[in-house]
Amino acid sequence: MKLATIRRPDNPAETYAAVVSGNETAELSGYADVGAYLASPKAARDEAVAAAAPARRVSDVSFATLIPEPSKVFCIGLNYRNHILETGNELPEYPTIFTKFADSLTGAHDDIEIPAEEHRIDWEGELAIVIGQGGRRISEADAAAAVAGYAVSNDISMRGWQSRTSEWTQGKCWEASAPVGPYLVTPDEYDDGATITTKVNGEVVQQDSTGDLAFGSAALVSYLSTMVTLRPGDLILTGTPAGVALGRRNEQGRHPWLKAGDVVETEIAGLGAQRNTFV
Numbered sequence: 001m002k003l004a005t006i007r008r009p010d011n012p013a014e015t016y017a018a019v020v021s022g023n024e025t026a027e028l029s030g031y032a033d034v035g036a037y038l039a040s041p042k043a044a045r046d047e048a049v050a051a052a053a054p055a056r057r058v059s060d061v062s063f064a065t066l067i068p069e070p071s072k073v074f075c076i077g078l079n080y081r082n083h084i085l086e087t088g089n090e091l092p093e094y095p096t097i098f099t100k101f102a103d104s105l106t107g108a109h110d111d112i113e114i115p116a117e118e119h120r121i122d123w124e125g126e127l128a129i130v131i132g133q134g135g136r137r138i139s140e141a142d143a144a145a146a147v148a149g150y151a152v153s154n155d156i157s158m159r160g161w162q163s164r165t166s167e168w169t170q171g172k173c174w175e176a177s178a179p180v181g182p183y184l185v186t187p188d189e190y191d192d193g194a195t196i197t198t199k200v201n202g203e204v205v206q207q208d209s210t211g212d213l214a215f216g217s218a219a220l221v222s223y224l225s226t227m228v229t230l231r232p233g234d235l236i237l238t239g240t241p242a243g244v245a246l247g248r249r250n251e252q253g254r255h256p257w258l259k260a261g262d263v264v265e266t267e268i269a270g271l272g273a274q275r276n277t278f279v
Helices: 034-038 042-051 081-086 140-146 217-227
Strands: 002-008 011-021 024-027 054-057 073-077 096-100 125-131 147-154 195-200 203-209 235-237 263-268 272-277
Touching (some): 002 024, 011 034, 125 217, 147 263, 217 235
Antiparallel strands (some): 073 096, 125 147, 195 263, 263 272
């Protein structure tokens, strides 16, 4: 099953949760977004899906960020083996963790502002885990039951601010900079090891398998839930593969930071695609 959070055409400030089937979307009555849907009892969720009737075509809707108000957004650094080697680091013993905030998130097709304070802006296509049932101290064996599904995300990074200190958060949590969505896809419809691809202005800059993660979904859910209760709608951005601007040089020997007018497309097979223009 695919779920999405969609803006109302007559009032884009209001949103609703929808189930998506093929080219059709159907509103889940009573739910303002996918996060609210995940937080409700299973019987109510099942009833809403059964009652949903196709209303608008996918091509006619505007996708808001998938989970507008998660209680937590965890991000994992240096988690693809190829990216770890790209940065000259060794495979880690434990996950590298930083956080974002709800205000850091944006929609899958929304424009992303280049802030006046920063010009070293980088792309980082990522697989996002969306927590469903959640819980505390979840074992790896039980982790699958805690996950609602998966989504596309991009950890757009402000590298100048990130490099000011050894702690990364200040380069990672900027306003409306991290697109999540367009869809939550339930685990039964997602293949671990799917191809993740990031393009900048049509050029492939990242392509890898989500199976290259040093710490996979079960390990991350178990590790993070050791520290704090994972709740419905919480997000885990699982890290980015090799190919970021920080690891590249253009013909002038400079990093090809994103600039106004650039278009970043992020796609994971089976999960859909994002397309964000930088302004």
